[in-house]
Amino acid sequence: MTSLTLSHFLFTSAVLFVIGVIGFVTRRNMIVMFLCTELMFQGAAIAMVSVGRYHLDVSGQVFVIFILTIAAAEAALALALVVLLFRRRETLNAEAWSELGEP
Amino acid sequence: MRPHNGRHILAAQMAPNILYTGCVLGAIGIYLLLRPGPRSLKAVGVLLGLGAMGWVFKASAEAFTGPGDRPTFFFYVFSGIAIAAAVRMITHHRPVYSALYFVMVVLSSAALFLLLEAEFLAFALVIVYAGAILITYLFVLMLAHQAPEPGEEAAQPDYDVLPREPAAAATVGFIMLALLSDTVFLGASELRPGPVPSEVTPDNIDQVGMALIADFPVSLELAGVILLMAMYGAVVLARRQIELSEGSR
Numbered sequence: 001m002t003s004l005t006l007s008h009f010l011f012t013s014a015v016l017f018v019i020g021v022i023g024f025v026t027r028r029n030m031i032v033m034f035l036c037t038e039l040m041f042q043g044a045a046i047a048m049v050s051v052g053r054y055h056l057d058v059s060g061q062v063f064v065i066f067i068l069t070i071a072a073a074e075a076a077l078a079l080a081l082v083v084l085l086f087r088r089r090e091t092l093n094a095e096a097w098s099e100l101g102e103p
Numbered sequence: 104m105r106p107h108n109g110r111h112i113l114a115a116q117m118a119p120n121i122l123y124t125g126c127v128l129g130a131i132g133i134y135l136l137l138r139p140g141p142r143s144l145k146a147v148g149v150l151l152g153l154g155a156m157g158w159v160f161k162a163s164a165e166a167f168t169g170p171g172d173r174p175t176f177f178f179y180v181f182s183g184i185a186i187a188a189a190v191r192m193i194t195h196h197r198p199v200y201s202a203l204y205f206v207m208v209v210l211s212s213a214a215l216f217l218l219l220e221a222e223f224l225a226f227a228l229v230i231v232y233a234g235a236i237l238i239t240y241l242f243v244l245m246l247a248h249q250a251p252e253p254g255e256e257a258a259q260p261d262y263d264v265l266p267r268e269p270a271a272a273a274t275v276g277f278i279m280l281a282l283l284s285d286t287v288f289l290g291a292s293e294l295r296p297g298p299v300p301s302e303v304t305p306d307n308i309d310q311v312g313m314a315l316i317a318d319f320p321v322s323l324e325l326a327g328v329i330l331l332m333a334m335y336g337a338v339v340l341a342r343r344q345i346e347l348s349e350g351s352r
Binding site: 004008009010011012014015016017018019020021022023025026027028029031032034035036038039042045046049050053058059061062064065066068069070071072073074075076077079080081082083084086091092093094095 | 133137156175178182185186189190192193198201202205208209212215216218219220221223224227228231232235236239240243244246247248262263265266267268269271272273275276277279280283284307310311314315318319322326329330332333334336337340341
């Protein structure tokens with residue numbers, strides 16, 4: 001094993017982010033789509049903390065605290081909206097809303 | 104993880120071909136895993152994905168020679184767990200399992216934060232993400248999904264099993280990964296490291312607290328306002344009564 005560089009952590013964060021992107025584009029269940037955005041948040045968080053550590057600055061971690069805040073707020077509002085949408089059309093399929101006219 | 108003197112070697116010797124081949128193999132692997140197909144194809148997909156990741160990691164490790172100063176074994180283990188759980192999360196046909204695999208991603212990401220000496224953030228991640236946000240997701244999933252009766256067939260609805268354009272998604276995703284990792288391997292060596300502090304640094308949680316209060320007070324206040332708005336919005340949204348159709352009563 002060689003030493004651990006910044007590139008290792010950035011590669012892991014890039015892979016997690018891209019897997020989140022693929023999942024978001026591919027899955028049709030609304031809740032799983034929001035879970036994939038949370039996965040993208042994880043990738044960005046790892047990138048920020050590792051670059052902050054590289055520069056011996058704690059600002060990367062402070063930014064990730066704000067990411068946690070925004071993710072919590074987004075999860076609450078997104079899930080409230082998903083529950084409302086589910087009550088309308090009785091399905092979690094995102095393609096049920098592909099046409100926004102009245103049923 | 105101190106910046107190493109020989110880091111320019113990484114930029115010179117890490118040929119882009121290894122990276123791009125790894126990305127192509129990974130794309131094929133993810134595509135095979137996304138489609139609902141026979142088990143043999145999924146096994147091939149898993150092998151291709153693991154092989155691609157392992158190859159790129161190994162090539163990046165070989166291009167860089169230097170003394171080890173950080174337990175890299177734990178990095179490989181936890182990032183392997185994180186990536187495997189993420190792939191399983193996006194390919195599983197039951198949403199509850201996706202949420203649980205995401206908890207596994209959060210736990211391995213917290214372990215990576217521990218490797219980076221960010222202890223407060225590791226615990227905050229576990230408490231807030233796995234303890235609050237994911238529990239909320241699981242509650243809403245259980246509200247929105249009815250379990251199948253014992254008599255009827257335990258088949259998942261169409262939108263859970265069939266992916267939407269997996270080939271295009273895998274292609275676009277891994278082109279993006281090739282670009283991102285390109286800049287990582289050919290550009291991370293250009294980052295100038297910051298100055299090494301001369302005095303003894305306090306604990307991680309002291310540092311984070313001081314930085315929050317001293318350097319980012321406005322953002323801290325704004326974060327509190329955002330949380331208040333989210334709570335307010337969730338209460339307003341949940342109060343609305345929608346008339347359920349006759350079939351669902």
